[in-house]
Amino acid sequence: MTPYHVPVMLKETIELLSIDPNGIYVDVTYGGGGHSREILSRLEGGKLIAFDQDADAKRNLLEDERLEFVASNFAFIESALEAQQIKGVDGIIADLGISSHQIDTAERGFSYRFDAPLDMRMNTSEGITAAEILNTYEESELYRIFKVYGELPNAKKVQHLVVERRASEEIRTTGQLENILQSAIPHKRRAKFLAQVYQALRIEVNQEMEALEKLLLASLNILKPGGRFVVMAYHSLEDRMVKNFFRSGNLAGKVEKDFYGNDLSPWKKITRKAIQASQLEIDENNRARSARLRAVERK
Numbered sequence: 042m043t044p045y046h047v048p049v050m051l052k053e054t055i056e057l058l059s060i061d062p063n064g065i066y067v068d069v070t071y072g073g074g075g076h077s078r079e080i081l082s083r084l085e086g087g088k089l090i091a092f093d094q095d096a097d098a099k100r101n102l103l104e105d106e107r108l109e110f111v112a113s114n115f116a117f118i119e120s121a122l123e124a125q126q127i128k129g130v131d132g133i134i135a136d137l138g139i140s141s142h143q144i145d146t147a148e149r150g151f152s153y154r155f156d157a158p159l160d161m162r163m164n165t166s167e168g169i170t171a172a173e174i175l176n177t178y179e180e181s182e183l184y185r186i187f188k189v190y191g192e193l194p195n196a197k198k199v200q201h202l203v204v205e206r207r208a209s210e211e212i213r214t215t216g217q218l219e220n221i222l223q224s225a226i227p228h229k230r231r232a233k234f235l236a237q238v239y240q241a242l243r244i245e246v247n248q249e250m251e252a253l254e255k256l257l258l259a260s261l262n263i264l265k266p267g268g269r270f271v272v273m274a275y276h277s278l279e280d281r282m283v284k285n286f287f288r289s290g291n292l293a294g295k296v297e298k299d300f301y302g303n304d305l306s307p308w309k310k311i312t313r314k315a316i317q318a319s320q321l322e323i324d325e326n327n328r329a330r331s332a333r334l335r336a337v338e339r340k
């Protein structure tokens with residue numbers, strides 16, 4: 042049986058969290074529980090709260106009374122912790138994006154490797170699907186998604202092909218989408234191109250940038266002084282947002298200074314620049330290739 046997900050940079054992330062055995066930690070992207078398991082193994086009297094918006098993540102929930110699972114989008118972290126009367130936490134870990142389980146489950150529609158309905162929702166009980174986006178979004182919105190989220194140089198052409206085809210048929214499946222995009226697919230870069238198209242749609246379906254913004258802003262209110270925030274991003278847009286926020290404490294990345302020129306950022310830097318997985322790890326787990334790991338400490 043293939044594993045649900047192989048955790049990326051496990052040793053590095055756990056070291057950066059600098060775990061207090063009696064502290065309260067939050068894993069906002071539980072997935073297969075790889076990072077959560079490691080955190081639990083270092084806790085004594087402490088507690089771990091884990092979030093995942095995908096109901097499948099609950100299937101491999103670790104049996105541990107110190108673990109509390111919240112089936113929710115991490116955008117709601119602040120109110121979810123409040124509901125549990127938790128006022129401050131000692132560490133947060135976010136391993137963004139989707140799990141191998143999600144990509145490898147054909148009917149979820151996350152992968153161009155299978156012919157399946159274009160769904161791509163992490164939370165299958167709400168929100169709109171990738172098919173609905175392709176069939177209903179304004180042309181300019183489609184262009185923005187392919188250009189900004191997919192970083193596709195030929196975003197205009199992709200948008201045009203989609204709009205042209207949907208006038209005569211409803212776009213429903215991954216197979217259909219590849220067929221529609223045939224003339225935009227570069228000969229030697231099919232896999233990369235399709236991965237970018239899928240990334241773009243997935244980010245929009247799950248409103249990933251908006252959720253990350255909310256998580257980042259909430260972290261300021263949740264972390265105790267000395268608490269650590271460790272994030273792994275898998276595409277440049279996400280990583281840039283994290284980098285700016287970790288530098289300044291705001292989404293614009295603007296560092297505020299006091300009268301004397303002292304940096305007023307609420308964060309102390311723990312990683313000077315993004316940490317990447319070792320070649321050894323990448324050889325064993327290709328998903329680690331694009332991971333960028335950053336960490337800060339609340340002042």
Ligand SMILES: C[S@@+](CC[C@H](N)C(=O)[O-])C[C@H]1O[C@@H](n2cnc3c(N)ncnc32)[C@H](O)[C@@H]1O
Binds near residue numbers: 049092095
């Ligand atoms: C890369 S996987 C995490 C893998 C996990 N660290 C492990 O080692 O098993 C990301 C997980 O986070 C979940 N996720 C992504 N964005 C989320 C969000 N905004 N709210 C809640 N869960 C989210 C996905 O459903 C997925 O299961």
